[in-house]
Amino acid sequence: MARGGERKITPDILLRAYSIGLFPMADSADDPELFWVEPEIRGIIPLDQFHVSKSLAKAMAKRPFEVRFDTAFHAVVDKCAEPADDRPSTWINVEIKSLYSALHTMGHAHSVEAWEGDELVGGLYGVSLGTAFFGESMFSRRTNASKICLVHLVERLRQQGFTLLDTQFTTDHLKTFGAVDIPKEDYRILLEDAMMQADAEF
Numbered sequence: 001m002a003r004g005g006e007r008k009i010t011p012d013i014l015l016r017a018y019s020i021g022l023f024p025m026a027d028s029a030d031d032p033e034l035f036w037v038e039p040e041i042r043g044i045i046p047l048d049q050f051h052v053s054k055s056l057a058k059a060m061a062k063r064p065f066e067v068r069f070d071t072a073f074h075a076v077v078d079k080c081a082e083p084a085d086d087r088p089s090t091w092i093n094v095e096i097k098s099l100y101s102a103l104h105t106m107g108h109a110h111s112v113e114a115w116e117g118d119e120l121v122g123g124l125y126g127v128s129l130g131t132a133f134f135g136e137s138m139f140s141r142r143t144n145a146s147k148i149c150l151v152h153l154v155e156r157l158r159q160q161g162f163t164l165l166d167t168q169f170t171t172d173h174l175k176t177f178g179a180v181d182i183p184k185e186d187y188r189i190l191l192e193d194a195m196m197q198a199d200a201e202f
Contacts, residue, residue, distance in 0.1 A: 009024065009034060009095070009099065011099060011102040011103055011106060011108075014099055014103065015103070015108060015127075015129060017036065018127055018129050018132075018134055019129060019130070019191075019195050020191075021038050021042075021184070021187065021188060021191055022036045022037065022038050023036070023037055023134065023136075023168060024036060024037070024096065024099070025037050025091045026091045026092070026093040026095070026096060027091070028090075028091065028093070029081060029090050029091065029092055029093050030093070031093060032093060032094070032095060034093075034095055034096070037168075038184070039168065039169065039184065040183070040184050041181045041182070041183060041184070042166065042168070042169075042181070042182055042183075042184060042187040043166070043167040043168055043169045043170035043174065043179055043180070043181055044164065044165060044166055044167060044179065044180060044182060044187065044190070045154070045165045045167055045174065045177060045178055045179045045180075046165075046178060046180065047154060047157060047158055047162065047163070047164075047165055049178045049180075050154045050177055050178050051176070051177055051178040052151055052177070053176060056144060056147055056148075056151070059143075059144050059148075060144075060148055060151065064116075064142070064144070064148075065114035065115055065116055065121065065122065065142070065145060065148060066114075066115040066116075067112065067113065067114055067115075067148065067149065067152045068112075068113045068115060069110065069111065069112055069113070069152075069156065069202075070104075070110050070111055070202075071111075071113060072111065072113050072120055072123075073101075073104045073109065073110070073111040073125060074097075074101060074104075075113075075120055075123075076111040076113060076120070076123035076124070076125050076139070077092065077096075077097055077100060077101070077111075077125055077137075078097070079120065079123060079139045079141075080092055080123075080124075080125065080136075080137035080138065080139045081097070082139070084139065090137075092137065100125070100127075100136070103127060107202075108127055108128055108129060108199075109125060109126070109127050109128070110125065110126065110127075110128060110133075110202045111123055111124065111125040112124050112125075112149040112150075112152055112153045112156075113149065114140075114142070114145040114146070114148055114149050116142060120141075121140070121141040121142040121145050122138075122139060122140040122141060122142060122144075122145020122146045122148070122149055123138065123139060123145075123146065123149055124136075124137065124138035124139075124146060124149050124150060124153065125137060125138075126153075128162075128199070128200065128202045129194075129195070129199065130194040130195040130196070130197045130198070130199060130200070131161060131162045131163040131164065131194045131197040131199075131200045132162065132163070132164040132165075132166060132191060132194035132195070133153070133157055133162050133164070133165050133166070133202075134166045134168070135153075135165065135166060135167050135168070136168075138150070147177075150177065153165075156202065160200050160201055160202060161200050162194075162200050163190070163193065163194050163197070164190050164191065164193075164194045166187075166191075167179055
């Protein structure tokens with residue numbers, strides 16, 4: 001990883017970074033600086049190997065939430081930035097919020113949202129470029145809310161012809177859905193293929 005240095009990161013620079021395997025983070029929400037990350041081992045969810053557990057499928061059958069796309073992008077980012085019981089601190093700072101807001105305006109950043117009436121209770125957001133979707137963060141304020149958003153994300157990506165779902169890193173949570181770790185070199189091959197394609201419509 002390398003510090004961003006004096007050069008200001010613009011939305012165009014951010015998209016270029018994604019296209020070559022980099023993404024930005026901050027040490028904390030209060031730290032104004034960003035640094036570039038390029039993991040040696042990358043987390044992805046192969047779209048053809050995505051797995052939904054029986055218990056989650058059963059919960060989804062009850063339709064506990066209304067799932068929407070891109071109706072509250074900024075609110076999703078704000079919720080992802082809030083401390084929670086399972087995540088007392090966050091890396092989403094003011095600069096991150098500003099950059100991804102710009103990408104959303106450009107049509108390159110999207111949200112999936114779980115609503116309980118008028119309340120936003122779960123969601124995720126990420127970046128689309130070529131036929132790749134780069135998952136950034138998710139939050140949940142109700143049981144299964146972010147999981148259900150992830151299921152709907154994968155359904156949308158499959159429908160729209162995406163070829164790569166990048167999770168950056170894997171967690172035990174993501175592995176239950178089929179997330180795997182692959183070497184950086186293998187990831188680059190998948191990424192290059194996705195970048196050679198026209199931007200898939202989210």
